[in-house]
Amino acid sequence: MNPKLRSVLFWIHLVCGLVVGLVVAVMSFTGAAIAFESQIVDWADHDARHAAPxxxxxxxxxxxxxxxxxxxxxxxxxxxxxxxxxxxxxxxxxxxxxxxxxxxxxxxxxxxEQGAQGWRAFFHTMEELHRWLAASGDNRAVGKAITGVSNLAFLFLCISGLFLWWPRKWTLRSMRPTLWFRRGLKGKARDFNWHNVIGFWSLPVLVVLTASGAVISYRWASNLIFTLTGNEPPAAQGPMAxxxxxxxxxxxxxxxxxxxxxxxxxxxxxxxxxxxxxxxxxxxxxxxxxxxxxxxxxxxxxxxxxxxxxxxxxxxxxxxxxxxxxxxxxxxxxxxxxxxxxxxxxxxxxxxxxxxxxxxxxxxxxxxxxxxxxNSGRKLRTWLRFLHTGEALGWLGQLIAALASFGAVFLVYTGYALSWRRFVPRRRVQAPAASTVAAPPAVESETHAA
Known part of the structure; x- marks a missing residue:
């Protein structure tokens, strides 16, 4: 990639992440929290749903x-x-x-009454946060708009992150630091390693989650699925219309x-x-x-x-x-x-x-x-709906979606940490006085000059 273009893309990626990062973190955490909602509620509600003949x-x-x-x-x-x-x-x-x-x-x-009231209340809160940041009344539309735009921005971050990650040389030595976690790292090096590794392995799932989220959130995105497959969009939005x-x-x-x-x-x-x-x-x-x-x-x-x-x-x-x-x-x-x-x-x-x-x-x-x-449009639309929650592939798909969503929380954390170190660099710690005294006069003057 052209260095200038790479620099421009980097800064857009960074600023976009800073703006929507907190919302993305909330949506990612709550998405992971509700991944197994149906199984947990069904298990906790078993006694209430069954009775002796x-x-x-x-x-x-x-x-x-x-x-x-x-x-x-x-x-x-x-x-x-x-x-x-x-x-x-x-x-x-x-x-x-x-x-x-x-x-x-x-x-x-x-x-x-329905059982598992504690679990139901927990999942309800998580869903409200996930969809519209727990806004209520007239503010709910605002919250939904914010989560929708943040989801689209996160899709851009995933795709742009892939271009920024793309190695100049495809060698095992150059790619190893971004393919798996390295021990003993601290500070900026650790955050950079985590950001690249988690982003690399979760990228395919996150692209599916964000793209399907856009289809669920926006009528135009849902209609686009039908148009691309050569089918007439339905009058009502949704996979089962x-x-x-x-x-x-x-x-x-x-x-x-x-x-x-x-x-x-x-x-x-x-x-x-x-x-x-x-x-x-x-x-x-x-x-x-x-x-x-x-x-x-x-x-x-x-x-x-x-x-x-x-x-x-x-x-x-x-x-x-x-x-x-x-x-x-x-x-x-x-x-x-x-x-x-x-x-x-x-x-x-x-x-x-x-x-x-x-x-x-x-x-x-x-x-x-x-x-x-x-028709093909409705089939694809339905698949996207359940790929968003992972349910299209059963419990294994839900687990993969949950892990990727949880990984996105760390992407936000490491992204903010790297940005903080870039804009607020730590001051250099001066050498101890004892070292200065022990050093020859010429070296001491060079040190201070540096």
Missing amino acids: AAQGTPRLTLEEMIAKAKEAKPAAQPSGVTVSPEADSMVTVALGRGAAVYVHPYTGEVR AAPVPVPTPAPGTKPQPLDAQFAAVMKQSNAWESITLRLATPPAAGGQGGRGEGAPRGEGGARGEGGARAEGAPRGEGGARGEGRGGPGGAKGPQASAFTVREQERWPLFATNTVSVDPFTAQTLKTETYADF
């Missing part, structure tokens, strides 16, 4: 009765989703608006089939399902879009709840199913299908789910959409 012969409550039990326990909340699991001892999850849910015993009607499925107009006075009948229709066509979630219709007065339920996904672009209730163990950010009822996204009118999100045990990609749209009046399946049915 009822006595033999006890009839199972209908889903409508379970929802009524949840409303009775939480009269101020609006049920927004229902999740069922195949295990005999699993409670039924009823999502209640934004960020809340209860567990209902399918035989006794017992209503339980899909048009609602219309329902043939029923005869006057026709009532919807019971929810159990609709669930049964979905179960028949699902292979070894792990969970099935139905997004319930939410009256406009209650918020329209519903909310995030038990373990529900962290939504797109910082929103908590792009979809309905998340099934146990489901990936964060996974869009919930739309319920039948008063129009759909974009203000669609007329009866809409009950859209079920089905998570099967054997699936690829790991975040894949099936959306089964059912006619609520006949319990007949109208449409089944799987990951294979997505």
Whole structure:
């Protein structure tokens, strides 16, 4: 690289890092902290989600009765989703608006609060910091703008850092100091070594995390994915955006089939399902879009709840199913299908789910959409969403994402430390007086002159 161009790039890299470094450190630390949120919450919440089976012969409550039990326990909340699991001892999850849910015993009607409240509060705080620096009210948009710009700046720092690191000579001797940690180093040499080594090994992951973060944060970046793959961008931002499925107009006075009948229709066509979630219709007065339920996904672009209730163990950010009822996204009118999100045990990609749209009046399946049915733009967009959290590659991907995020904290620290030493150099320590006395007069004068 041309020395002058390298110098200009260096100073841009340095100034950019100084400006956004603190925000990047907060986002990196919180990103590492929430890497295993779903596994930790599911583990800590196990006892609350499971109960001893009822006595033999006890009839199972209908889903409508379970929802009524949840409303009775939480009269101020609006049920927004229902999740069922195949295990005999699993409670039924009823999502209640934004960020809340209860567990209902399918035989006794017992209503339980969500467990792991301490963990949930911790992860909630980390998520708020990660998305918009824990800002509230009108300041939330400002916080989101700051994190979005800082994320883009960090992407630039990663790419520019690669050019600055690029060795003039590709020899093992010249590259060794930047490929692994060296013992015995202190001060500037140590910080320089750490900055280069951590940056080198975490660079590919950090580029993926920041690029996917931009796609999540900005509509233009999300649309660009569809444009580059030759597909029309969807009307709504997000990997799971899909048009609602219309329902043939029923005869006057026709009532919807019971929810159990609709669930049964979905179960028949699902292979070894792990969970099935139905997004319930939410009256406009209650918020329209519903909310995030038990373990529900962290939504797109910082929103908590792009979809309905998340099934146990489901990936964060996974869009919930739309319920039948008063129009759909974009203000669609007329009866809409009950859209079920089905998570099967054997699936690829790991975040894949099936959306089964059912006619609520006949319990007949109208449409089944799987990951294979997505166009290339939607597939790539979905991959980027779950690569951002590492969940696309399971626990190993989450671990790699967490380590890279934690490494970014040290990149910020060493970057600030190197900048401090550059702008605020340490004063030279004068030689002890005894040495001056012992030195010959000629040498002493040379020392002082230096």
